Amino acid sequence: MLNVKDNETLTRVGKGTPMGELMRRYWHPIGAAAELDERPTKQVRLMGEDLVLYRDKSGTLGLIDRLCAHRRVDLSYGIPEEHGLRCMYHGWVYDETGQCVEQPFEETVHPDGRFKEKVKLAGYPVQEMAGLVFAYLGPQPTPLLPRWEQLNWDNGVRDIAISELPCNWLQCQENSVDPVHVEWLHAYMGAYRSTDRNALAQRGSGLAHQKIGFDEFEYGIIKRRLLAGKDFDDDEWKEGHPVLFPNILLVGNAARATFQFRVPVDDENTLHVSIYCHRAAPGTVAPRQDVVPYRYVPLKDENDRYILDWTFNQDYMAWITQGPIAERDKEVLGQSDVGIIMFRKQLKRNMMIIQDGGDPMNVFRGDANELLHSPVENVKFGLRAATRYVPPEAGESKAVADIEKVLATWAGHQDTSE
Amino acid sequence: MLSTAENDALTHVGRGTPMGELMRRYWHPVAAVAELDERPTKQVRLLGEDLVLYQDKSGTLGLIDRLCAHRRVDLSYGIPEEHGLRCMYHGWVYDETGQCVEQPFEETVHPDGRFKEKVKLAGYPVEELGGLIFAYMGPLPAPLLPRWEQLVWDNAVRDIAISHLPCNWLQCQENSIDPVHVEWMHTYFARYIDQGAGFKGPQAVMDLPKHKKVGFDRFEHGIIKRRVFEGYTEEDDDWKHGHPILFPNILLVGSEVSVTMQFRVPVDDENTLHVSIYTWHGAPGAPTPRQDVVPYREVPLKDENGRWIVDLVFNQDYMAWITQGPIAARPLEKLGASDVGIIMFRKMLRQQMDVLADGGEPMNVFRTPAPPEGIKVPLERVKFGQKRPKLYIPGEAGYSTDADKINDVIETWTDLEDLAPARGEGGA
Numbered sequence: 105m106l107n108v109k110d111n112e113t114l115t116r117v118g119k120g121t122p123m124g125e126l127m128r129r130y131w132h133p134i135g136a137a138a139e140l141d142e143r144p145t146k147q148v149r150l151m152g153e154d155l156v157l158y159r160d161k162s163g164t165l166g167l168i169d170r171l172c173a174h175r176r177v178d179l180s181y182g183i184p185e186e187h188g189l190r191c192m193y194h195g196w197v198y199d200e201t202g203q204c205v206e207q208p209f210e211e212t213v214h215p216d217g218r219f220k221e222k223v224k225l226a227g228y229p230v231q232e233m234a235g236l237v238f239a240y241l242g243p244q245p246t247p248l249l250p251r252w253e254q255l256n257w258d259n260g261v262r263d264i265a266i267s268e269l270p271c272n273w274l275q276c277q278e279n280s281v282d283p284v285h286v287e288w289l290h291a292y293m294g295a296y297r298s299t300d301r302n303a304l305a306q307r308g309s310g311l312a313h314q315k316i317g318f319d320e321f322e323y324g325i326i327k328r329r330l331l332a333g334k335d336f337d338d339d340e341w342k343e344g345h346p347v348l349f350p351n352i353l354l355v356g357n358a359a360r361a362t363f364q365f366r367v368p369v370d371d372e373n374t375l376h377v378s379i380y381c382h383r384a385a386p387g388t389v390a391p392r393q394d395v396v397p398y399r400y401v402p403l404k405d406e407n408d409r410y411i412l413d414w415t416f417n418q419d420y421m422a423w424i425t426q427g428p429i430a431e432r433d434k435e436v437l438g439q440s441d442v443g444i445i446m447f448r449k450q451l452k453r454n455m456m457i458i459q460d461g462g463d464p465m466n467v468f469r470g471d472a473n474e475l476l477h478s479p480v481e482n483v484k485f486g487l488r489a490a491t492r493y494v495p496p497e498a499g500e501s502k503a504v505a506d507i508e509k510v511l512a513t514w515a516g517h518q519d520t521s522e
Numbered sequence: 523m524l525s526t527a528e529n530d531a532l533t534h535v536g537r538g539t540p541m542g543e544l545m546r547r548y549w550h551p552v553a554a555v556a557e558l559d560e561r562p563t564k565q566v567r568l569l570g571e572d573l574v575l576y577q578d579k580s581g582t583l584g585l586i587d588r589l590c591a592h593r594r595v596d597l598s599y600g601i602p603e604e605h606g607l608r609c610m611y612h613g614w615v616y617d618e619t620g621q622c623v624e625q626p627f628e629e630t631v632h633p634d635g636r637f638k639e640k641v642k643l644a645g646y647p648v649e650e651l652g653g654l655i656f657a658y659m660g661p662l663p664a665p666l667l668p669r670w671e672q673l674v675w676d677n678a679v680r681d682i683a684i685s686h687l688p689c690n691w692l693q694c695q696e697n698s699i700d701p702v703h704v705e706w707m708h709t710y711f712a713r714y715i716d717q718g719a720g721f722k723g724p725q726a727v728m729d730l731p732k733h734k735k736v737g738f739d740r741f742e743h744g745i746i747k748r749r750v751f752e753g754y755t756e757e758d759d760d761w762k763h764g765h766p767i768l769f770p771n772i773l774l775v776g777s778e779v780s781v782t783m784q785f786r787v788p789v790d791d792e793n794t795l796h797v798s799i800y801t802w803h804g805a806p807g808a809p810t811p812r813q814d815v816v817p818y819r820e821v822p823l824k825d826e827n828g829r830w831i832v833d834l835v836f837n838q839d840y841m842a843w844i845t846q847g848p849i850a851a852r853p854l855e856k857l858g859a860s861d862v863g864i865i866m867f868r869k870m871l872r873q874q875m876d877v878l879a880d881g882g883e884p885m886n887v888f889r890t891p892a893p894p895e896g897i898k899v900p901l902e903r904v905k906f907g908q909k910r911p912k913l914y915i916p917g918e919a920g921y922s923t924d925a926d927k928i929n930d931v932i933e934t935w936t937d938l939e940d941l942a943p944a945r946g947e948g949g950a
Contacts, residue, residue, distance in 0.1 A: 171845075173856045175700075178845030181832060183714045192711035193842050194702050194860055209702045209733055213859040223856055 106432040106448070114451055115272045115429050117368040118152040122455045127151055128242035129458065129467050130350065131249045132367045133377045134167070134230075135237050136264045136398030145189070147180045151241060152370040157230065160184045165232070166200030167239050169225035173204065196220075202227030235262055235396025236379060248468040253475045254354070254361035260383040260390045261510055263503035264398035267376040268369075269420055272429045273351060276366040276374055279419055280353040281318065281443035283329040287311040289418050297412060317341070318443045320450065323466055323478050324349035327443055339481040346478045349465045350451065356480050359383055359514050362496070364416075372428035376401075378416065378497065380507070388513035390506075397502035416497035524852040524868070532871055533690045533849050535788040536570040540875045545569055546660035547878065547887050548770065549667045550787045551797045552585070552648075553655045554682045554818035563607070565598045569659060570790040575648065578602045583650070584618030585657050587643035591622065614638075620645030652799060653680050653816025666888040671896030672774070672781040677804040679811060679931050681922040682818035685796040686789075687840055690849045691771060694786040694794055697839055698773040699863035701736045701749045707838050715833050737761070738863040740870065743886055743899060744769035747863055759902040766899045769885045770871065774899055779803060779935050781901070782917060784836075792848035796821075798836065798918065808934035811927040819920045836918035 106114070117124040134148050140159045147170065148155040154170040156179045164187065172179055172191040179198075183190040188199040190206075197206035202225035210219050229240045234255045240246050269276065279285065291311045312332035319326045326344035336342065346354050353364040360382045367375040384390035403420060405411050410421035437445065454464035463469070468476075493507045501507070524532070535542040552566045558577040565588065566573040572588040574597045582605065590597055590609040597616070601608040606617040608624070615624035620643035628637050647658045652673035658664045672678075687694065697703065709730040731751035739746045746764040750756060766774050773784040780802045787795040804810035823840060825831050830841035857865065874884040883889075888897075914928040922928060 171847075173854075174858070175842075175861075176846050176850055176855055177842045181711075181830070181841060181845070183711060190706075190710075192707050192714075192838075194700075195706040195710065207858065208706075209736075209860040210858045212732065212734060219858055 105435055105437060108433050111429070111432040113455075114432075114448060115274050116371050117273070118371070122459075123451070124151055125242075125458055126350065126451070126455050126464060127368055128240075129247070129464055130242075131231070131238040131240050131247075133236040133365050133379075134239045134367065134375065136266065136396065137232050137235050137237050138264075138395050138398050140165075140237070141395065144184045145180045145182060147178075148239070149369045149373070150239060150375075151368050153226070153241065155226075155228070156180045156182070156189070157237065157239075158182065158184055158189045160188055160200075161186045164200055165230045165237060166198075167228045167230045168198055168200070168202040169227075172196060173223045173225055174207075196223075198225055198227075200227055200230075234379060234381070235264055235398075236377065245469075247463070248470065248473045250466065250468055251473050251475050252348075252354070252363065253477050254356060254381050254383075254480075255363060255379065256475060257361075257381055257383045259388075260381055261393045261503060261506040262382070262396045263380040263501050263507060264396055265378040265380075265401050265416075265497055265499060265501070266398060267378075267401040267403060267416075267420060267497070269374040269376050269403075269424060270372065270428065271374060271424045271426060272372060273366045273368040273374045275423045275426045275430045276376065276419075277347075277351050277353075278444045278447065279423060280347045280364075281325055281327055281447045282441065283316045283327055283443070284313050284440040285422070287313055289422060290415050293412075293418065294415070313440075315341075316440070316443065317344075318446050319344070320446070321346070323476070324352075325443065325447060325450065326479070343479055343481045345481060347447070348478065350454070354478055354480065356381075359385070359511075359517075361480065374423075376420070380496075380503075382507050382510040384510050385513040385517060390510050390513070393503075393506060399499045399501060401497050401499045403498075411498050414495060414497045420497075523855055523857060526853050529849070529852040531875075532852075532868060533692050534791050535691070536791070540879070541871070542569055543660075544770065544871070544875050544878055544884060545788055547665070547884055548660075549649070549656040549658045549665075551654040551785050551799075552657045552787070552795070554684065554816065555650055555653050555655055556682075556815050556818050558583075558655075559815065562602045563598045563600060565596075566657070567789045567793070568657060568795075569788055571644070571659070573644075573646070574598045574600070574607070575655065575657075576600065576602055576607045578606055578618075579604045582618055583648045583655060584616075585646045585648045586616055586618070586620040587645075590614060591641045591643055592625075614641075616643055616645075618645055618648075652801070653682055653818075654797065654799060665883075666891060668886065668888055669892045669896045670768075670774070670783065671898050672776075672783060672801045672803075673799070674894075674896035675801060675803055677808070677810045679802045679813050679924060679927045680816040681800040681924055681928065682816055683798040683800070683821050683836075683916075683918050683920060684818060685798075685821040685823065685836075685840060685918070687794040687796050687823075687844060688792065688848065689794060689844045689846060690792060691786045691788040691794045693843045693846045693850045694796065694839075695767075695771050695773075696864045696867065697843060698767050698784075699738065699745060699747055699867045700860065701747055701863070702733050702860040703842070705730055705733055707842060708835050711832075712835070712838065733860075735761075736860065736863065737764075738866050739764070740866070741766070743897075744772075745863065745867060745870070746900070763900055763902045765902055767867075768899065770874070774901070776801075776901060778901075779932065794843075796840070800917065800922075802928050802931040804931050805934040805936070810934065811930050813924065813927060817923045819922070822919045831919050834916065834918050840918075 113122055117127050135146050139146055144159050146157045148157045155167050156170045157167050159165050174196055177193045181192050188197045190197045195208040199205050204220040204223035207220045229246050231238050231249045238249055313329055315330040317328040325347045328341045328344040330341050348354055351366040355362045363379050365377040369375050411417045457464045493504050531540050535545050553564050557564055563576045566575045573585050574588045575585050577583050592614055595611045599610050606615045608615045613626040617623050622638040622641035625638045647664045649656050649667045656667055731753050733749055734752050735750040737748040745767045748761045748764040750761050771786040775782050783799050785797040789795050831837045832841050877884050914925045
């Protein structure tokens with residue numbers, strides 16, 4: 105339980121708030137690169153700021169204020185030029201720093217005028233990686249865009265699923281330091297919703313949690329669980345499972361990995377970006393993937409109820425129903441929630457580091473951008489590597505055929521460890 | 523750039539605010555006559571007041587408070603009687619002044635009671651002209667409904683398009699004193715949209731010359747705006763005749779063949795009823811088709827992806843105005859040489875507010891009848907160096923149900939050229 109003030113401190117992400125400043129120290133995915141192939145501008149809202157992402161004809165990406173400085177119309181209707189984005193209303197052009205670089209009529213009337221030099225929108229750094237576009241809204245110098253190993257597997261295929269969740273980012277991320285919900289929300293309720301009533305007892309008991317544990321590590325928190333019938337040598341306890349500070353969950357093994365980014369849109373909305381990375385078995389070659397496909401995940405069914413047929417959608421339902429900002433002053437925490445308490449402390453500690461002028465956890469600087477290795481379990485929940493694609497969330501993936509080819513390269517492997 | 527207080531003063535239209543009082547001195551179109559043929563009541567919201575427009579069985583129009591005085595239910599569900607509108611809940615009847623004239627159960631119980639005499643809703647004058655219904659909400663006596671000649675022409679065919687815009691009226695009207703946007707939004711951007719709005723089509727190209735110069739003059743009824751395009755001179759119509767904006771909230775665009783009036787009617791501080799009335803004028807002496815009812819349509823604003831429709835001229839304007847926000851944040855804008863007309867217009871609004879505060883009558887309040895042919899306003903003959911195309915082209919989304927009649931009227935002009943359809947001149 106938190107008091108109202110502590111809850112606000114952990115959830116408010118506007119510029120100048122403690123959490124807003126912490127979150128501004130990180131690169132956040134804001135869309136799939138493929139979205140800009142279809143339409144070269146995209147409305148983006150990130151940490152309460154209304155922005156437009158665009159790609160100009162030279163291929164340069166820009167992320168600038170959404171409204172034109174002149175008459176304040178929406179630049180997501182603007183026109184990409186060779187360099188920069190042109191406002192459709194009076195033709196002003198902005199470059200990727202937000203600097204106004206052309207004002208056609210002003211230049212006609214005052215050829216020697218310097219008005220445009222005084223006009224500047226906010227402009228933020230953006231970079232592509234793994235088919236995603238990442239943005240950084242914090243102070244300069246910009247840190248490195250973290251190169252998580254699995255995101256950069258070169259012999260593999262990827263798939264992106266984006267969900268627009270009407271709730272604060274923190275309740276999404278807290279879910280990832282909460283092992284026990286898997287037994288109930290995903291197993292027991294999942295079975296309850298299936299027609300196979302036998303599965304109810306079976307699946308619920310198969311994941312019965314006996315003990316949970318948490319350790320801070322270099323990149324965040326390792327969570328551990330001891331399931332009924334297992335011992336401390338089991339991967340779920342021994343290796344544990346990484347939650348990457350401040351807002352990423354990494355689940356996977358040597359064959360595949362899913363990153364879930366919980367990107368704060370504003371205090372009451374989250375852009376949930378899942379990227380699925382499938383790696384081909386050693387000695388085999390993955391299909392060539394020129395463009396990483398993406399989809400927007402449907403959240404509601406035809407009756408306007410939350411979709412619950414997929415694991416991630418079960419999570420989305422839980423987070424959204426906690427409210428736009430979960431009322432942590434009314435919650436009642438127990439033994440299942442010690443990871444959540446640890447995570448909140450970790451957040452507060454890193455806010456303090458910023459106040460003291462330091463770089464918080466997972467801000468990387470330097471010349472060489474090395475791959476970052478985070479430990480993952482080899483065999484999760486005792487499951488062998490699947491050879492069939494099972495979508496974890498709603499919507500049609502356009503990458504199914506490629507993913508299944510990659511899964512097939514693992515046929516004959518006992519498990520997914522190398 | 524305005525201060526927040528100045529921005530509020532120019533945009534807030536509630537009763538008692540300076541702009542609300544100025545706007546209450548004018549007649550505003552609130553519906554097409556044809557709407558009441560289909561259903562005899564219409565919900566109207568005007569200058570922040572919730573009203574109901576109705577036509578009773580005798581043909582009288584009324585515009586009264588929307589909620590019944592008794593139990594405050596919505597009279598747009600009411601029943602038109604021979605005289606007045608009856609509330610569907612307990613049968614009370616109101617006349618067009620808002621006076622309650624019948625209370626069936628009250629009169630049964632107290633045949634001599636005078637309760638109904640004490641019950642009165644607001645009731646405002648309404649008048650028909652050109653297929654539109656206009657309302658006046660200011661102090662009495664009501665001034666004359668301005669009979670702009672285009673609304674009076676009898677050898678003409680008309681068409682009405684109504685849009686519900688979720689933004690303040692002023693950003694709509696400012697657009698009309700901003701000539702430069704035509705070069706960009708209605709040509710450069712329009713081409714870009716035509717070509718697929720991505721990188722797949724050819725380069726976006728300009729097909730309207732660059733603006734070299736813009737100029738603005740106050741005239742009897744508002745502002746004349748002028749422009750000189752590259753390759754043209756001050757002898758061309760676009761500068762010499764210029765182009766009228768009628769104070770306070772009307773744009774008039776066109777030629778002797780066809781004219782569009784755009785009324786930007788303040789619904790409340792954050793909404794505008796945009797009423798376009800298109801008039802096609804028959805050539806002198808030529809017969810025009812008979813039009814018993816002026817058709818109307820409600821203009822679609824969004825596409826199937828929830829984005830603003832931008833492939834028609836007026837809809838491009840609507841997108842710009844709406845994306846400026848419910849009330850444009852003028853304290854944050856950056857005005858330049860393209861915006862001197864906007865600055866002049868804002869000054870004119872403030873001057874007229876002062877006239878009102880001093881007890882005078884602002885511009886375009888008429889007390890003496892216009893001649894039978896209506897109030898004449900100067901217009902260009904040849905706009906943007908273009909002849910009129912010999913074809914009906916909708917200025918905004920949707921299509922006129924009288925397109926055939928419109929084309930018949932256009933046919934009466936023998937000197938028109940078979941040009942490829944221009945993109946129209948809306949919003950110009």
